[in-house]
Amino acid sequence: MGPSARGLIMLPMTCLLLFGLTLSLASPGAKSETSSLSLQRHKRHWVWNSFYVQEERDPPYHFMKLHSNKSNIYTIYKIDGDGAGKIFTVDPSGDVYAQEKLDREKKSSYRLKARLIDTRTNQQVDNEEEFDINVSDLNDNNPVFLQDFKGSVVERSPKGTLVMTVTATDYDDPTTPNGNLEYKLLNGTDLFTIDEGGNIRTRIDYLDREKQSMYKISVQAKDMPGMNSGNINSTTVTINVLDINDNMAVFKKSIYSFNVKEDAKQNSKIGIMELEDRDEEQNKDPSFTVLEFPQVFMVVKNPMKDGLLTLMQELDYEKKDTYNFVIEVKESGIREPADNRHENLIKRAEVMINVIDIDEPPLFTEPIYNFSIKEHSPIKTLVGKVSAKDPDRANFAIQYHIDDQNCPIAIDPTTGVMTVAKDLDRELVDQLEFTVTAVEANPKGLKSQALVKVFVLDINDNNPQLTAEGMIFACEADPPGTIIGRVKATDRDEHKEVFTIRLAKPSYNFTLTDNKDNTANITVRHGDFNQDDPLYHLVVEVVDSGYPTRSSTTTIDIPVCSCDSNRKNYYCKAAPTASNASFHALIAIILCILTILVIVILFILRKRWQKKAAVILGKNGEIHEQLVSYDEEGGGEMDTNGYDVSILNSARNDGAVLPPPPGVYAAVNKPPAVRRDMATMIEVKKDEADHERDGGPYDTLHIYGYEGPESLVGSFSSLESRSDDASLDYDILNDWGPRFKTLAELYGIEPSENQYTY
Incomplete structure (x- = not known):
């Protein structure tokens, strides 16, 4: 309107x-x-x-x-x-x-x-x-649906079950017909109904999710109810049909076939037996029964609620290579009657298992072998035998070896017989553990291992030992019958520790009492000890209970001491000739003394040699034989001159000039005073170089401007010279040696032929 x-x-x-x-x-x-x-x-x-x-x-x-x-x-x-x-x-x-x-x-x-x-x-x-x-108010507003409506109902719900409620809003005055609404379904009226409050209910009781799981229903809202005029609006609501377990689970096939390797482990998965169940996964609840071989195979539900065939125990192709059995499926909690009750259902399926043969490694008769043998048994003494076989039908031969190359047990590679290869000492190793590997004699060379334990049995091969429990001494005032100490017997062998302790030699001053518990008391027989005889010797014998019996003799030294009345505070005078050092200790001490003497002698000889070398150096004044001078007047000049220092050394020996060997430099004739100054200067420079902490190594002498008044050559400077070249005497160049011969010929008189000898 x-x-x-x-x-x-x-x-x-x-x-x-x-x-x-x-x-x-x-x-x-x-x-x-x-x-x-x-x-x-x-x-x-x-x-x-x-x-x-x-x-x-x-x-x-x-x-x-x-x-x-x-x-x-x-x-x-x-x-x-x-x-x-x-x-x-x-x-x-x-x-x-x-x-x-x-x-x-x-x-x-x-x-x-x-x-x-x-x-x-x-x-x-x-x-x-x-x-x-x-x-x-005027009726000027249409009904409005403010949301999308979605509802759900369980399949096979009774008639009249509430599905959802639909509401619309009209902004007109609610106290007048303008704001009052009525609802109507535009479709799906054969399945659902709606009342004046917008409540949608089921009209039937046989909704089936497997046939249709969702419905789209159009709902109309109109104001001014009961009148032909009024404003209207419509919306579409979604109704989902929820699933229940109303279909039986059955097998999709009547025969299932699987291949299983014989080395498949227990609880391994064999395959999936798919089921057909139109219900949703959460409503599936199948159970399976293996009618034959239930101890070998089992079927459980997987996450998809299908049958998962599982291996319960390991298979052996050599014993049985095929299995045929039947599995039945049932389902509990179904809403009866089931929707698929009239269909051709496969509730039982036949399963065929084919066991696949594989090449298996050798199989030991035992996973762990235990053997025992006496210590110090002769080489090649039998220890035991291990055995393995090829579980396959090929039955290849087996080879054996011990993985530890240092093992004292040897094994025959063909028979698996083990013998002693090295001496066994229980006191060092009382149990051996090693691995034996068995290898098939075929190209694949499959291997398996077994652990072998060998227990080394004890024999009576160690002498008993006697030890003192605390310090044993006699006091000067000890009366007869005083127990002055106790000794104890021990043995490294593994047997019942029953020892006999007795005196090996009679003693006038002491007696030995066996306590029958592997200990013995030393008792004073005659008192009145004197420190003039500060040490007594008691020879004791210990005998074990092994077979054959073994014994040892021990000498116990008993000093005489001055004691108080309680024998707690005492003073023992050392024996004057007693020596507890063994032969090996004495040898070691002597070797140490000899080593110290040799080191001292070498040190003294080195000091003397250093002093002698210092004297020689003081006389010679030089430790190297050549001086190299560098012409450093120009920035890039590389002129160098080498001089034989031995000439300087020879010039210091009483003024005698020694001629150098052929091919070396000529000797230089210098006045004695100049020679002494040169030697002194070199020694001073050497001393400065030796005591200069911050300077580098002084390997080359660079002497500049050495042209004092006593120099043979004087000064080459022309600053103080007032004469011309004609007034100069160049005959001195003849005294400077063969290196200045050419210069002497140019400026002076040629020397005589017999002045220099080459």
């Missing part, structure tokens, strides 16, 4: 109300009250009521009039409150107008205040009074 139709419906009621209000306001002196309009006269002479105005009406329009019995030609009306001056205006005579289109859904009522003002004094003539303006 459009807005014009709705206006026609509401128009008679509105006109009736406005007509009654106008009559009341037009007759201010009327004393009667119209009960239908609920008009009354207030004490302050205002005539009020709640006024109604229609929503969605086009402005401006007049809809009410204010009236007070105190109004006159000098008074005007004014209003204040909700929307005053903007939505609602009043003229001086009290006519109220609506200036905007009103919407009840936004605001359904307005509260205002009316005042009567005297224009002459601008004062209120009467007290202000409140009144309400109510917006009457």
Whole structure:
């Protein structure tokens, strides 16, 4: 129904109300009250009521009039409150107008205040009074579904089961038919129903998820229920059918075949036997029964609720290579009757297992072998035998070897017989553990291993030992019968420790008492000891209980001491000739002394040699034989001159000039004073180089400007020279040796032929 139709419906009621209000306001002196309009006269002479105005009406329009019995030609009306001056205006005579289109859904009522003002004094003539303006509703809003609706119902639910509730919203006045709604299904009415509250229920009790698991239903909402007119809207709701266990699980095939290797381990998975069950996975609950060989095979459910065939024990191809058996499937908790009860169901399936042969490694008769043998048994004594065989039908020969190359046990590679290869000593190793490897004599060479334990048995091959329990000594005042000490017998052999302890030689001063617990007491026989005889010797024999018996003899030294009455504080005088050092200790001491003497002698000889070398160096003044001078006048010149230092050394020996060997430099004739200065200078430089901590190694002497007054060559500088070249005497060049011969020939007189000897 459009807005014009709705206006026609509401128009008679509105006109009736406005007509009654106008009559009341037009007759201010009327004393009667119209009960239908609920008009009354207030004490302050205002005539009020709640006024109604229609929503969605086009402005401006007049809809009410204010009236007070105190109004006159000098008074005007004014209003204040909700929307005053903007939505609602009043003229001086009290006519109220609506200036905007009103919407009840936004605001359904307005509260205002009316005042009567005297224009002459601008004062209120009467007290202000409140009144309400109510917006009457029109059916101008359609029903609205504010969400998507999804519901669910379990399959095979009873008729009338609530599925979901659908609700729509109408913003019109809910107290009027404009805001009341009714619902209707546009499809699916054969399966579902809906009531006036929007509740959707099942119409049948045989919904089947396996046939259809979801339904899309269109729902219509309409206002003004019971009338042909009104606003409508629709939405689509989703209804999911939930699954239950109402189908039996059955095998997809009647025969299943699997291949299993014979080396498959226990609890290994063989294969999957797929089931057919139209129910969802969470509602599947099959169980399986193996009718034959239940100790060998088992079927369990996998995560997909199919049958998982599992191996319960290992297979042996050589014993049985095929298995045929039947497996049955059942399912509990099914909602009866099952939907698939009339179908051809496979509840039993035949299973065929083919065992696949593989080449297996050798198999030992025992995983661990235990043997025993006496220590010190002769070489090649039999220890035991290990045995392995090829479990396959080929039955290849087996070769044996011990992995540990240092093992004292040897094994025959063909028979597996083990014998003693090295001497066994129980006191060193009482148990041997090693691994024996068996290898098939075929190209693959498959291997397996076994652990062998050999226990070394004890024989009586160690002499008993005697030890003292604490210090044994005799006091000068010990009376006869005093126990002065105890000795204990031990043995490294493994047998019952029963020893006999006795004196090997009779003793005048002491007796030995066997306590029968592997200990013996030493007792004073005759007292009155004297420190003049500070040491006594007691020879004791110990005999064990082994077979054959073994014994040992021990000498116990008993010193004589000065003691107090309690034998706690004592002083023992050392024996003057006693020596406890063994032969090997003495040899070691002598070797140490000889080594120290040799080191001292070598040190003294080295010191003497150093002193002698220092004297020789002091005489010779040089430790190397050549001086190299570098012409450093130019930045890039590489001129060098080498001089034989031996000439300097020879020049210091009484002035005698020794000629150098052929091919070396000629000797230089220098005055003795110059020779002494040169030697002294070299020694000084050497001493400075030896004691200079911060300087580098002084391997080459660089001497510059050595041209003092005693120099043979004098000075080459021309700064102090006032003579010309003609006045110079160059004969001295002949004294400088063959290296200056050419220079002497140019500037001086040639030397005689026999002056130099080459």
